[in-house]
Amino acid sequence: xxxxxxxxxxxxxxxxxxxxxxxxxxxxxxxxxxxxxxxxxxxxxxxxxxxxxxxxxxxxxxxxxxxxxxxxxxxxxxxxxxxxxxxxxxxxxxxxxxxxxxxxxxxxxxxxxxxxxxxxxxx
Amino acid sequence: xxxxxxxxxxxxxxxxxxxxxxxxxxxxxxxxxxxxxxxxxxxxxxxxxxxxxxxxxxxxxxxxxxxxxxxxxxxxxxxxxxxxxxxxxxxxxxxxxxxxxxxxxxxxxxxxxxxxxxxxxxx
DNA sequence: TATCGTTATATATTTAAATATATAACGATA
DNA sequence: TATCGTTATATATTTAAATATATAACGATA
Numbered sequence: 001x002x003x004x005x006x007x008x009x010x011x012x013x014x015x016x017x018x019x020x021x022x023x024x025x026x027x028x029x030x031x032x033x034x035x036x037x038x039x040x041x042x043x044x045x046x047x048x049x050x051x052x053x054x055x056x057x058x059x060x061x062x063x064x065x066x067x068x069x070x071x072x073x074x075x076x077x078x079x080x081x082x083x084x085x086x087x088x089x090x091x092x093x094x095x096x097x098x099x100x101x102x103x104x105x106x107x108x109x110x111x112x113x114x115x116x117x118x119x120x121x122x123x
Numbered sequence: 124x125x126x127x128x129x130x131x132x133x134x135x136x137x138x139x140x141x142x143x144x145x146x147x148x149x150x151x152x153x154x155x156x157x158x159x160x161x162x163x164x165x166x167x168x169x170x171x172x173x174x175x176x177x178x179x180x181x182x183x184x185x186x187x188x189x190x191x192x193x194x195x196x197x198x199x200x201x202x203x204x205x206x207x208x209x210x211x212x213x214x215x216x217x218x219x220x221x222x223x224x225x226x227x228x229x230x231x232x233x234x235x236x237x238x239x240x241x242x243x244x245x246x
Numbered sequence: 247t248a249t250c251g252t253t254a255t256a257t258a259t260t261t262a263a264a265t266a267t268a269t270a271a272c273g274a275t276a
Numbered sequence: 277t278a279t280c281g282t283t284a285t286a287t288a289t290t291t292a293a294a295t296a297t298a299t300a301a302c303g304a305t306a
Contacts, residue, residue, distance in 0.1 A: 003198070007222035012197040015153060017229065019144035049282060058265050063284070074135040075126070080283060082274030087281025098128035106140065106240060112237050117156045117229060120234065174251060181295050188253070203253060206302030210251025 010122050017117040021110045023103075025072065035069060036103050038062055039096050042078060046089045066090075133245050135141050140240040144233045146226075148195065158192060159226050161185055165201060172214045189213075 009015040022032030041051035052062035070076040081101035082088045132138040145155030150207035175185035193199040200219035205211045 003218075005218055005225055006216065008197045013148045013153070013195065015146045015148045017144065018147040019142055019233070021140065021142035023132065023138045024141040025138045028280080030138060032138070060266090060285090061264070067284090070135065074284065081273085082283035083274070083280095085274045085280085086277095087274095088272070088283055089281085090283080095126075095128060095131065102128055104280090109240070110142070110236075112232070117232070121236045170252065183255090183296090184294070190254090194257090204303085205253035206304070207252080208250085210249095210304095210305045211253060212251085213253080213301070239254095 006121060013122070015085045016119065017114050019110070019114060021107065030072065031069070031103070032055065033107075034099055035065055038065060038098055039077060039092050042066075042090055043097075046091070048078070048080065048090050129244060138244070140244065142233070142237060144230065154192070154222065154226070155197065156230075158188055159223055161188060161224055162200060165189075165213055166215045166220075169214070171201070171203065187210050238240050 003012075012103045022030065023030045028112050038051055038057070039056060042048055045051050045054065048062050048066060049059055052059045055062075066078050066080075070078060073095070076093060077094050077099065078090050080088070080090040126135075143155065146153045152174040160178060160182070161174055162228050163173055164177050168174050168177065171185050172188060174183055174204060176241045178185075187203050189203075196218070198218045199216060200222065201213050203211070
């Protein structure tokens with residue numbers, strides 16, 4: 001009695017199906033989990049700098065990410081202001097909010113897919 | 124008349140949904156596209172060394188990958204032989220063949236999911 | 247027992263990506 | 277006009293991952 005691959009994957013290894021998802025444009029990645037979280041935190045904290053700190057991401061990386069997004073989108077996702085009452089800050093646009101919402105729904109459907117595939121492995 | 128996020132993503136950027144998929148066990152990645160391709164090429168070429176060359180992967184990386192897989196699985200995926208008539212070689216087990224088949228089906232379903240989500244973006 | 251090309255292994259080097267550091271520019275406010 | 281903390285930018289350093297290189301062990305065969 002030989003073991004099926006399912007037996008090995010599930011019974012012996014307790015394996016599960018996992019993955020990651022992003023929006024792609026032209027050649028490469030465009031909008032994935034990282035940018036989503038960064039935008040959310042910019043909205044919360046009011047600045048790229050603080051958002052980056054919270055994520056333990058270097059400010060440089062965060063700024064380049066936002067800069068790239070703003071350049072690629074037809075409409076910017078973040079409006080930065082250098083200088084001002086408290087030194088400045090950044091706000092996210094309504095388009096960014098829509099993007100986040102869309103991505104949440106998309107990820108939910110993806111999570112369902114992954115769960116379904118993991119369950120399928122078990123029966 | 125403001126643009127919806129869908130308009131921006133599809134009309135302006137021609138964005139599509141993409142992602143990657145793997146089997147996970149315990150803490151981390153376990154079996155993704157890379158290992159699948161490597162196993163396929165070991166089956167074709169009869170050696171880890173040649174398979175790695177074809178993929179332009181360093182032998183070391185290929186060997187470590189196979190070694191890790193063999194250690195993690197209840198049954199090895201590759202049977203290596205050092206020494207022998209032509210210096211040696213490696214063959215893949217029936218479990219490896221099953222794994223590859225399973226992964227192909229899984230990726231097909233994932234591709235369908237991605238296509239569906241990309242189309243959903245368009246309407 | 248010499249030969250073959252492979253597996254198995256250690257170590258050095260290269261590469262790419264990230265963080266770290268420093269600093270100018272900014273603009274509302276007191 | 278001095279101050280604030282931020283954005284914006286360049287450069288140095290660190291880190292992690294990969295390749296490159298070298299070599300011993302292997303075992304069937306002639």
